[in-house]
Amino acid sequence: MGRRQSDSELGRFALLALFLMGAIFCCMVYLFLSIVSNPNSITVDSVSELGENGREVALGSEEEDEEDGECCGGIEHLELWGDAVRWGSQFKVNSSEECCVACKAMCGDQGGPCLCDSWVFCGNRVACGLRFGECWLKKQKDTLEPDRKDSGDLVMWTSGFIFGEREGIVGLETEYGVLRIKLFPDCAPHSVAYILEMLQVPHYAGCHFYRAEDRGSFWDSLGNHVENAPFGPPFALIQGTLEAHGIIFKNIPTEVSHAVRRGSVAWIDSGPEFFISLANHFEWKKVYTVFGSVLPEDMEIAEKIAQLPSKQEVWSSINVSVLERPVDLWVRRIKSNS
Incomplete structure (x- = not known):
C-alpha cells in the first residue's frame, strides 16, 4: 500500500510544475518568433498541395512549366549511316548527350538547314573497345528517310536525329x-x-x-x-x-x-x-x-x-x-x- 504524501513533498511538486510550465511557455514564444521571421515556411506546403489537387495553377508554376529545357536523346542499339561531317575516330566525347549537343551546334540560327542532322555514338565500353566515345556527326541525303545500317541488341551504337527549323x-x-x-x-x-x-x-x-x-x-x-x-x-x-x-x-x-x-x-x-x-x-x-x-x-x-x-x-x-x-x-x- 502506498503512503500518503506529506505537505513538504506537495510543495516540491508544485515548484516543479511551475518550472515546467515556464519552460513550455518560453518554447512557444520562440516558435512564434521563428515563424514570424520566416513566413515562407508556412506557405510552401499549401502551395504544393494546391498544385497536386490540380484545381488551379499556383503563382509561378505556369512559368516553370513553360521552361521545358533542351532535349538531346537518341535510340540505343541503332546505327545510322550517312555522309560524315566530323569523323568519330578523331572526335570523342563522354556521352551520347554530348554527341547530340555537338550535332545541334552545327545548326545555324537563321532557320536554315542543319549542317549536321544525325549523330552516332559508341558508349558501351566493353563492346566498343578502342572505339569507345567515338562521336560521328553526319548529314543525311533525306532527313525524313535516314540511312539506317543496322539495329538490334547486338548493335553497339546509339544514334539520333536533328531537324532544322524548316525540316522534320x-x-x-x-x-x-x-x-x-x-x-x-x-x-x-x-x-x-x-x-x-x-x-x-x-x-x-x-x-x-x-x-x-x-x-x-x-x-x-x-x-x-x-x-x-x-x-x-x-x-x-x-x-x-x-x-x-x-x-x-x-x-x-x-x-x-x-x-x-x-x-x-x-x-x-x-x-x-x-x-x-x-x-x-x-x-x-x-x-x-x-x-x-x-x-x-x-x-x-x-x-x-x-x-x-x-x-x-x-x-x-x-x-x-x-x-x-x-x-x-x-x-x-x-x-x-x-
Whole structure:
C-alpha cells in the first residue's frame, strides 16, 4: 500500500510544475518568433498541395512549366549511316548527350538547314573497345528517310536525329485539310522513328480521329485557361489512333515529357492512341510524351474537327465526346518549304 504524501513533498511538486510550465511557455514564444521571421515556411506546403489537387495553377508554376529545357536523346542499339561531317575516330566525347549537343551546334540560327542532322555514338565500353566515345556527326541525303545500317541488341551504337527549323515536318491529311506537324526527334526519338516508318508505307488505312472536344468556355482562343473555370469536360482536344494496317505497332517507350500546350501532339500511354491539344494543359503536369506540335496556322483545321457532330459517352467514369463519323487521316511527307 502506498503512503500518503506529506505537505513538504506537495510543495516540491508544485515548484516543479511551475518550472515546467515556464519552460513550455518560453518554447512557444520562440516558435512564434521563428515563424514570424520566416513566413515562407508556412506557405510552401499549401502551395504544393494546391498544385497536386490540380484545381488551379499556383503563382509561378505556369512559368516553370513553360521552361521545358533542351532535349538531346537518341535510340540505343541503332546505327545510322550517312555522309560524315566530323569523323568519330578523331572526335570523342563522354556521352551520347554530348554527341547530340555537338550535332545541334552545327545548326545555324537563321532557320536554315542543319549542317549536321544525325549523330552516332559508341558508349558501351566493353563492346566498343578502342572505339569507345567515338562521336560521328553526319548529314543525311533525306532527313525524313535516314540511312539506317543496322539495329538490334547486338548493335553497339546509339544514334539520333536533328531537324532544322524548316525540316522534320510531316502532314496528317484529312478531308478538312492537312495538319502539318513539326516533329521533336531530340526529345522523342523513338516516337519520331515510328512516324518516319509510317512515311515509307505508300498505302495504309486504319488511322483516324474518333474523339473531338472543343475548348468550351474554359479556355480562351489562345488556349489559356480561364480563371476559376473547370478543367473539363470538354477537355479541348481531338483524339485518334496512329496504328495503320500493314504496320506492326510496338509500344513506344516513355520519353521526355513536356508540358502540353495548344498544338501539342502526344501519345496516350505508350500509343498508338494520341491526341492534339487545343489548349494549354499545364494542369496535366508533363505526364504525356509530346513528340510534335501542329504549326500554328493549321490549328484552325483541328478546331474545325472539334466542332463536328458528336455523341456523349462515358469512359471510366469520364464524360467524353465521340465523333458520330470518325475522320480518316493519312501521314504524308511535307516539303521543307511548305
